Amino acid sequence: MVESRTRSRDVRALPRLLGRAVRLVRQADPRGFAAAAAYQLVGAVASVGLVVIGKLLLDILQVPDADDVPGGRLAVLVGALALVSAGSSAIGTFQSQQQRLLGERVALAAWERVLDVTGRARLETYESSTFYDQLQRVQTNAIMRPVTVTTGLFQLIGGGATTVAMLLAVAVLAPVLIPLLLLGGIPAILMSRRASRTEFSFAVAQSPLVRQRDYLREILTRREPAKEVRAFDAATVLRRRHDAMSRTFTAALRSQVRRRQRQTAVTALASGLALAAALGVLAWQVASERISIAEAGAAVLAVRLLSGRLDQVFGSLGQLFESAVFLDDLDRFLALGARLARPHGSGQAAPHRDVLAVEKVSYAYPGTSRPALRDVDLRIRPGEVVALVGENGSGKTTLAKIIAGLYAPTAGRVTWDGHDAAELGNDVTRASAVIFQDFVRYQFPARDNIGIGDPERMDDPDAAEQAARRAGAHGFLSVLPAGYDTILSREYAGGRDLSLGQWQRVALARAFRRDASLVILDEPTASLDPRAEHDLFADIRGLLQGRSALLVSHRYSSVRNADRIYVLQAGEVVEHGTHDELIARQGLYAELYELQSRTYL
Incomplete structure (x- = not known):
């Protein structure tokens, strides 16, 4: 009963699937869609032409006396047959090449929509394993389904x-064959829908394993992890883990493939039996002289073409049914776009002429109950340098991300001159320049590595050089083989890599490149030598040129000149004040400062 209702829904869903497929392809490439459709129709006409010409040739060749065969007419028909056959073959090639181009355009359109979602999604989204599983499934399956x-x-x-054309021809020549041929297609429809459900279930079940295996492949093939993998001699162990995952996936895939093969065998058997029955009936009609030899010959050709086309029709319906569940999954992912995106804001940077205030902010990462921050208060006034210090895991970077508008607080709020950051949306990120300790080393030219700090003006050479000078990066960038146009990666011809300290200066230049009222530097000197660190912080206010700054650091000597220092412990601000005030208070800051100072004695 349930299976019957499912089949009924499948049939009712067919017009929706077809309409959806047509819209998808037409939107991607209207002209390509029209050209591909025209090729298909021309191919159909050519097939009908083969049947008609074949019938006419058989009529002529049945003449008892060879002298009565009209040579001129025979030559015309033979020429027409050759021409139509050649045209039919050429149309097939045209069709496949046009579909190849159109398929690429459709896949590109799907990718653009997926990238729209990932580009707009809030940073918290990337903390969710469910989101990653869905993204992996979309990338692996749904992207290719268009x-x-x-x-x-x-x-x-x-x-x-x-x-349709062949059915008309068979209806004229031997109408009794039509029900037999159509009945042979019923198993194909039923099996295709069952296959679509099993294929989607397989993809959902295997997504986490495929993600882990792909990650291991990246570790074992990418340049960045290569040195550590070899330093720890970990390649063999990681390879064994990769191979075990591959065997698990292959075993699951083998079961799925065998399941699909059984379904295909049932479909092929039903189609073959229907064709055999049709040809048997046709032979009986010839033997009983119900139709002529010429009609029988044309009917055989029509039945053979019709059988192949019916297989094509039922197979394509199966493809559409199978793709439908993956496209539904893609649609669900694309629907996340509006829900995950932050408000666009006004298009201007958030105002910072009075005070940026963090008011009773708490935050818990998705899927966790323990808050990373609890009831945090903080103030940053224009031109101030404010520091966050504390032990690892105290919540410093999490708070920096909330202030930059990358995370939305679980409780409390952040305001810019009294305006709630939740309502300002992207205006907050426009007003912030953020460089984290794990900054990205883009495999771009040096100019673009800096220019990405201000994407709308990425190609401005003077601005990039000016930012590099402020960050102390101009000296080593200017002597690269192609100067600022050198790709910063050895994975490309002519590319060069930088030392970790040099990369950190490029990252600082990226922050200085952005015209932002607030600069957030998360461990900005972690890879700089002591002299470079001292030089940077000695003139930090000059480098900022009147901007506010939030410094996140483990090095207490780096922040002692800040206007105000906030000390975090287990997600809470336990004290704040100037360096001298905190030392005099003899609290956690003074304790940690003294412990760190001893290492230099």
Whole structure:
């Protein structure tokens, strides 16, 4: 009963699937869609032409006396047959190449929509394993499904047009064959829908394992992890883990493939039996002289073409059914875009002429109950340098991300001159320049590595050089083989890599490149030598040029000149004040400062 209702829903869903497929392909490339459809229709006409010409040739060749065969007419028909056959073959090549191009355009359109979602998604989204599983499933399966839809749709158009024409021909020549041929396609429809459900279930079940295996492949093949993997001699162990995951996936895939093969065998058997029955009936009609030899010959050709086209039609319907569940999954992912995106704001930077205030802010990461921050208060006035210090795991970087508008607080709020950051949306990020300790080393030219700090003016050479000079990066960037146009990666011809300290200066230049009222530097000197660190902080206010700054640091000597220092412990601000005030208070800051100072004695 349940299976019956499911089949009924499948049939009712067919017009929706077809309409959806047509819209998807037409939106991606209207002209390409029209050209591909035209090729399919021309191919259908050519197939009908082969049957008609074949019938006419058999009529002529049945003449008892060879002298009565009209040579001129025979030559015309033979020429027409050769021409139509050649055209039919060429149309097939045109169809496949046009579908190849159209499939690429459709896949590109799908990628653009996926990238719209990932580009707008809040940073918290990337803390969710559920989001990653869904993204992996979309990348592995749904992205390629539009190409499958494209192929299936045009096979359906071409096969459907030819099928209609062949059915008309068979209806004229031997109408009793039609029910037999159509009945052979019923198992194909039923099996295709069952296959779509099992294929989606397989993809959902294997997504976490595929993600882990792909990550291991990245570790074992990328340049960045290579040195540590070899330093710890970990390649063999990681390879064993990769191979074990691959064996697990292959075993699951083998079961799925065998399941699909059984379904295909049932479909092929039903189609073969239907064709055999049709040809048997046709032979009986010839033997009983119900139809002529010429009609039988044309009917055989029509039945053979019709059988192939019916297989094509049912196969394309199967592709559409199978793709439907993955496209539904893609649609669900794309629907996340509006829910995950932050408000766009006004398009201007958030105002910072009075005070940036953190008011009773708490935060817990998705899927956790223990808060990373609890009831934090903090103030940053224009031009001030404010520091966050504390032991590892105290919540410093989490608080910095909330102030930068990258995380939304679980409780409390952040205001810019009294305006709630939740309402300002992207205006907050426009007003902030953030460099984290784990900054990205873009495999771009040096100019773009700096320019990405201000993406709208990335190509401005003077601005990039000015920012590099302020960060102390101009000296080593200017002597690269192509200067600022050198790609900062040895993975590209002519590229060069930098030392960790040099990379950190490039990252600082990226922050200085942005015209932001607040600069957030998370461990900005972690890879600089003591002299470079001292030089940077000795003139930090000059480098900031009147901007406010939030410094996150483990080095207490780096922040002693800050206007105000906030000390975090287990997600709470336990004290704040100037360096001298905190030392005099003899609290946690004074204790940690003394412990760190002893290491230099």
